[in-house]
Amino acid sequence: MDKVKIGTCWLDGCSGCHMSLLDMDEAIVAVLGKADIVFGPLVDAQEWPEGVDVAVIEGAISSQDDLELAQTARARSKIVVALGDCAVTGNVPSMRNGIPTAKLIERVYVEGATADPQVPTDGVPALLKQAGPLQSAIKVDIHVPGCPPKPEGILFVLGELLEGRVPDLGSKLRFG
Amino acid sequence: MTEKVKVRIDGEVIAATPGQTILEVARANDKYIPALCYMEGLSAVGACRLCMVEVAGVARLLPACTTPVQEGLAVNTSSPQLQSYRKIALELLFAERNHVCAVCVSSGHCELQSLAQEHGITYIRYPYNFPKLAVDTTHPRFVLDQNRCILCSRCVRTCDEIEGAHVWDVSGRGIQSRLVSELKRPWGEATTCTSCGKCVQACPTGAMAEKGWGVEEMTKRPAVVSRLTSMREGQ
Numbered sequence: 001m002d003k004v005k006i007g008t009c010w011l012d013g014c015s016g017c018h019m020s021l022l023d024m025d026e027a028i029v030a031v032l033g034k035a036d037i038v039f040g041p042l043v044d045a046q047e048w049p050e051g052v053d054v055a056v057i058e059g060a061i062s063s064q065d066d067l068e069l070a071q072t073a074r075a076r077s078k079i080v081v082a083l084g085d086c087a088v089t090g091n092v093p094s095m096r097n098g099i100p101t102a103k104l105i106e107r108v109y110v111e112g113a114t115a116d117p118q119v120p121t122d123g124v125p126a127l128l129k130q131a132g133p134l135q136s137a138i139k140v141d142i143h144v145p146g147c148p149p150k151p152e153g154i155l156f157v158l159g160e161l162l163e164g165r166v167p168d169l170g171s172k173l174r175f176g
Numbered sequence: 177m178t179e180k181v182k183v184r185i186d187g188e189v190i191a192a193t194p195g196q197t198i199l200e201v202a203r204a205n206d207k208y209i210p211a212l213c214y215m216e217g218l219s220a221v222g223a224c225r226l227c228m229v230e231v232a233g234v235a236r237l238l239p240a241c242t243t244p245v246q247e248g249l250a251v252n253t254s255s256p257q258l259q260s261y262r263k264i265a266l267e268l269l270f271a272e273r274n275h276v277c278a279v280c281v282s283s284g285h286c287e288l289q290s291l292a293q294e295h296g297i298t299y300i301r302y303p304y305n306f307p308k309l310a311v312d313t314t315h316p317r318f319v320l321d322q323n324r325c326i327l328c329s330r331c332v333r334t335c336d337e338i339e340g341a342h343v344w345d346v347s348g349r350g351i352q353s354r355l356v357s358e359l360k361r362p363w364g365e366a367t368t369c370t371s372c373g374k375c376v377q378a379c380p381t382g383a384m385a386e387k388g389w390g391v392e393e394m395t396k397r398p399a400v401v402s403r404l405t406s407m408r409e410g411q
Contacts, residue, residue: 088299089270090306091278098308130306135299143299147278174293176277176284176392 004162007039007052007077011066012093012131013059015041017084020148021056024155031155034162052077054161060086060093061137065125074138081157082134085147085175092147093131101127142167145175184250198240198251199227209253210262210291212380213328214241215398217405218337224328225265226291229253237261263295271302272351273309274323275381281394282382288326289381305351312357314364317387318376325355325383330398331375338404343369355383374401 010018018041022028038052039045048055048069055077061067074080085091096104105127110117134140144157153173160167180191185198185207192201197220202209212224222239229240232250237258240251252258269275269288277283309322332344332355343366347356358366376384377397385394 082299085278089276090304091276094304094306095274095276095279097274097306132304133299136303140299145298169298170296171293173298174277175275175289176280176286 004035004053005038005049005051006035006054006056006158007048007073008037008056008083009040009048009058009069009073011057011059011070011087011134012062013084013086014092015058016148017058017087017146017154018042020146020151021083021154024151027151027155031158031162035158048072048076050076053079054158055080056083056158057081057087057134058083060090060131061128061134062093062131063125063127067128067137070134070138079141079161080134080138081142081144081161082140083144083154084149085145087134087140088143088145089175090131090133090136094133097130101129144169144173146173147176149173181245181247181249183245183248186251186253192245194245196245198229198231198238198243198245198249201245202240202251202253207253209240210294211241212287212291212326213330215330215333215378215402217402218330218333218378221329221333224269224326226262228258228261230255230258259295263297266292266295266297267300267302269326270297270300271304273305273307273325276323279391280324280382281385281389281391282324282396284392285395286382287380312363313387314362315369315371316364317371318363318373319385319387320355320357320363321383321385322354323383324381326381327353327355328380330378330380331355331384334374334378334401338401339370339372339374341368341370341372344375374404377401 037043039048055073057070057073061070082088086093105119109119142157144153146153157167178193181194183190183192183201185202190201190205199209199211199214209227211227214220214227220241222242227240228237230252231238277289312320327346329346335344336342343357345356347354357363358368376386378401
């Protein structure tokens with residue numbers, strides 16, 4: 001049997017969910033026996049490949065780049081997992097939603113800067129008006145809450161998916 | 177001794193005292209009905225809609241916290257339909273304001289958060305409202321974060337019915353409703369506030385907290401507030 005193809009990425013998040021993913025310790029060896037990680041922060045691939053079985057996405061949708069990567073991942077993956085509170089609820093990134101983006105950028109990069117205050121323009125994606133959960137932009141199949149989700153919760157979800165089952169998290173995880 | 181009435185909760189026959197509500201009878205008999213706005217020792221207002229139950233012969237759902245028992249009453253506390261309505265009620269609370277558990281002093285000790293977990297809520301099916309809301313830090317010891325308020329009014333009733341100061345009220349209508357201290361004066365300037373802190377202890381979320389605590393550090397003791405009523409009643 002071919003190995004299951006997993007792609008991961010982080011959008012507007014802190015990488016904590018990926019840390020929690022790695023924090024499943026030796027259990028990850030068993031996961032990798034059944035799956036290949038074909039895209040992600042720890043993989044060289046530059047573009048989300050076609051034919052991915054499971055997309056694991058951390059972070060909120062905050063910028064144009066986040067939106068495009070989420071849409072590509074969705075289009076090229078069978079199952080999309082929202083990993084962690086930012087992807088599930090918007091979480092900390094969404095706390096800026098009451099502030100107009102221009103004012104926010106001005107506050108951080110000009111008023112908040114001690115040296116060379118200026119609004120960055122080169123190589124940075126445009127911020128969306130609001131940061132939102134993954135499901136505000138694409139269809140999400142499985143939500144894994146937590147900040148970060150417990151490693152056992154992530155392992156349970158991946159384990160079920162690798163066995164061809166739809167994971168039912170029940171009351172295993174909580175927000176925060 | 178008062179005459180007892182017989183009621184049936186989830187099939188079990190229970191002797192109850194007339195005047196007791198369905199929720200009181202259920203809790204006294206180790207039958208669990210979830211609730212957020214109900215707190216022992218305070219008047220019941222039926223605001224959160226989590227304690228809705230099915231009563232035989234009544235076509236609509238009734239809040240257990242405000243429905244008195246009567247002879248022959250038969251109650252169902254947890255049908256699939258009730259579970260689905262309770263999930264909706266909880267999800268709408270999350271969608272209405274900015275409940276960012278990750279940065280909340282009450283995370284891990286929050287009644288809203290634990291009820292969501294208990295009901296297997298892993299995400300909110302409705303679009304978030306993301307309102308811009310104020311945080312009142314004017315009181316020297318306490319803080320009010322409107323982002324986390326669910327308008328249960330436990331603080332309002334605690335301050336009015338137990339402390340007797342009536343600092344708190346709910347102003348506005350519908351989604352514009354806001355908890356206000358002393359007719360919208362900042363909490364720190366409220367002359368009627370005795371700074372007793374019972375409202376903070378009664379608050380089920382992180383909306384009211386003591387200053388100086390970090391994420392997950394604020395634990396509440398609503399039972400201490402409830403006990404004041406039972407002690408005054410000599411129970």
